[in-house]
Amino acid sequence: MTGSAFLNILTKLLAIIATTLIKPVRYPTSVMPDDIIVDFIIVGSGSAGSVVAGRLAEVPDWDVLVFETGGQPPALFKIPAFNIGSAFPNATFKNDYKTPHQKYTNRFAKSTEVEYTRGKVIGGSGTINQLMYHRGNPQDYNNWAALGNTGWDYKTVLEYFKKSEDYQGSVKPRDAPFRGFGGPIGVEEIPWVPPAGRVAIRAGEEMGLKKIDYNTDTNIGSSLYQIATKNRERISSADAFLLPGLQRRNLKLQINSQVIQIILNADNRAIGVKYVHNNEVKRAFAQREVIISGGAVDTPKLLMLSGIGPREHLEKLGIKTRVDLAGVGQNLQDHVMVLGLSWTINPNISTSIFARIGKSAMLDYRERRSGPLTAPLGVCALYHLNIDSPHEPHVPDTQIYMFCMLEGQLYGLASYQPLKQSVQDYTRPIYGRDGYYMTPMLARPKSVGSITLRSKNPFDPPIVDPNCLSHPDDVELMVKASKASRRLGNAKIFRSVLGAEAFNEPVPDCAHFEFESDAYWRCYVHGWSTVSGHMTSTCKMAPDSDPMGVVTPRLRVRGVKNLRVIDASVMPSVPSGNTNAPTVMIAERGADLIKEDYGKI
Template sequence: MGQAAINAAMAALVGFTAKLLIGQANFPTDIVEDDVSVDFIIVGSGSAGSPVAARLSENPAWEVLVLEAGGAPPAESRVPGMMLYSMPDYGRYGYNYRTTPQKYSQFNYVNNANLFPRGKLIGGSSAVNFMMYNRGNRYDYDRWAALGNNGWDYKTVLKYFKKSENYRGRITPENTAYHGVGGPMTVESKRYGTPLAKAYLDAGRELGYPSLDTNAASQMGFNTPDVTVKDGLRQSAAESFIKPNLHRRNLRIQSDSQVTKVLFDRNLRAIGVEYKHRNRVRRAYARKEVVLSAGAVDSPKLLLLSGVGPRQHLEALGIRTLVDLPGVGQNFQDHPSIFGICWNVPKGMATSFQRLLGPASKIEYITKRSGPLSAPFGMEGNAWVRLREGDPTFPDMQFLIASLSIGVDFGLLISPTVGFKREVYNDYFKPYQGQEGFNIGPMLTVPKSRGSITLRSNDPADPPLIDPNFLSHPDDVELFLEGVKFALAIGNTTVMRERIGARFNDRPVTGCKHLSYGSDDYWRCFIRRMASTTYHPAGTCKMAPESDPGSVVSSRLLVRGVSGLRVIDASIMPFITSGNTNAPSIMIGERGADFIKEDHGFI
């Protein structure tokens, strides 16, 4: 059976099982008339677009239309433990993008590239991610403000994090000032963990790091993740912000509506969008503003297709340049991670597919909404540390422990999804296949490498060229070298060795066997071969003062050189945040909505 057939069979089984567990997922949508005219058009219903739409519709005098390229989320997307099973089948509800072949990294991945899926369904990537709720560090936002982006300092944005949050985690005197209660987005502490979860926290203490709420006063230490889950069900941005407000007559969402172009009048004011709905080209018009919340890949793509971007690039593709804006699609940032730093453990210590989908797990989930199916699959804990000289309160590395081994499924699902070459799997992972284990993945929180998003052609149906340019800056490799050593230290703690029975996979990795095993040069080789994406694209519509030649939007998220157009999503980040990007994207949506309200006289 080929990989495509395996993926299809797995997706069908998981979808059927999910419907038995929770019933058919549903999300009511609307069909709008041709050439509809509203006050605001929001392109995208993801992490940022959903809060923008919900907050603008609080004014009953404003008509708000959300255009979403995908359809309703499937049942399996609501069950937290099932997400990994669904990843290979993103074609049904995602953009199956791939990166360009990388020059400096990913040498053990097919075509030196990897799958780069983005959510194409109601809720966007918040409906298909691993639900981690990490805000990042206070310095992330103070650094944005220091560039000249007024109103983006940590003290200000903290109010917006709290505004969106309905926190159900453990409240203490130390963290109560940092959390919100009663907001639209429910955030819980992860409901289930294998024995590795507690062991990871104890390993941190053994190394001198506290266990703490990393979304509160300090980010430096180990934690059990907070997740965007409510009563055992995923809370996508659309589930949290849009769905509860669809009773408002001024808020509509239309699915299966792929926006292909922003429309401008002769004064370069955005007046609407052109989009494809059920194979028909249609238009919608905005009396006040068009808001692009399509994400750090598709928002710059839309600007470029609309004639806003680097003149040389646009003219080479036959696109008429309306505004020569060199920064569009540049400044691409992502968090590279290393896969393959693995340990094996005795049965029962880590995640297994059998326990996840076994009868006991299903019964516990149906009756209590708890157990393995209630938590992101295999995600046990995080740590943020500073490995180099500098501000001891600002991390340069994040570590994620995943309680699954690459070969636990005998190479059927995880390895093809991650994208390893078959010969790499056979050589490095196969000797341990079928065994339980865990992976500790170092992740650069503030990488120095920069990539780009560019157009492949002037055809909107063509996927863009996504070039993360991973590890193009040599400092990223050297910092990763320190990260590998710290990951090994975690796995070598007494807790991990004696309580969990961890045994390190010390086979030399494919492509590095000519180097002395364990030497710095060996690990540098390992890094360039095994590092890949954490699926956190950001920065491609940079927020910066007009004096910055790479600036795309102002501090109020207005696109430069035109009027009536904003970008509100992770693409506006001048520097990527030092953690998972979903929570900051929601905050950006909340902040951007307030800018719009202020500019149009509704406070």
């Protein structure tokens, strides 16, 4: 049986299990008549679109219509431990975008092409992601403001982070002003910690890293993973904002409908959209605004299909340019990470998926919402370090994720990419063993990529080229981060409590270099590095003086009236953490900007 066939069987089994543990959520949906007229159209029900929809529907005299390409979310992924939605093959709830061959990364893989997974489902990627709640660093937002983006400084955006949050953990008095309470999105430290994770904080202390709450103003230190859950179930933006909003008569959701074009009138005013539903092309019109919340890939794609983007690129594909915006699809940023830094531990303390779905675990979850099913599979601890940025000593330039398992414990089910034979043979001695691995990630990469159209056919996937590690500074920092990860994983506490032993054999593809020399680590970094899926900045927010800016600080698309972009694509630069929480923040602020413009605040 192939791995794909086995995974399909496992998917069906887990789906059956899920229905015995939680009550599936069904979103009320509607099918709109052709040429419907509403006040606001929102394209996308993901992490941003759901927030905007729910907040705009708070104004009772506004009619709001949301289009979603996908359908109802699987109940399976409401359970935190089943956070491997991106791993399932041929799933209808996701899009897989294959990149061109990458020059600087993934050299240990069978193919240097990388596959990006995006949610095509109510809730978008927030329905299938790792549940991580991470705001980034305060300096990220002060940097945005310093670029001329008024109103996006940390002091301002902190209030929007707090507005959406309902923090459920214990809080030190000094940290309390930074946390939100009573908002729609629950946040807590992982409630169940695997054996390896139970000593993770003490390992950080050996390196001089204190335990911190990384969602405050302090980011250098050690932490357990914080996740977005409520009642120990995943809480996506759709759960938190869209579902309650759909109880109002003025908010409608139409699923299985792909928007293929923004309709512009002769004055370059966005007046509606064309979309495909049941193989028919239909239209919907907006009296006030069209809001694009498709994410860092699909938002620039839709803009370019509508004639908004780089003239030369559009005309090469036969698309009439309505607004020449050079920055659409450019400035793609993502965090790059390095895999493979592994340690084996004493046997029989496995944290693989097969050890976490037994009868007792399911009973704990169903009856008490406790036990291993309450925590995402994999990442358990997080270290924030400043390795090589002395000009900003309090800002991390590197994160190290501690995965409380080895990739081999999943028997390839959630592997980032199939490895070539020489590297498979190299990892075989630890395949199926108990252990952990450390994954360094660049928090503030300098490399940039792009999103471009493959053709003018709206059903063709775009060309997603992350171009990670193209900047030499990123490579050198990742070399230092890999060395730091090795030191961290070798902490005495891991050896004494877990019997940890580093897998120290040189990778055959780099064996011609002195083991663990800088040249060896460069080879290792280029070989085992890959993307993290934190794509941002392809329609970046900027003042008029920036020729690559796409939206204004009020998130209006330049050169087009009544059109906004509200999602991760507007970030001027990728935050130094996971991007879901910042995306929700942008949507909260974006909704308020709209209300301000219409005198509703």
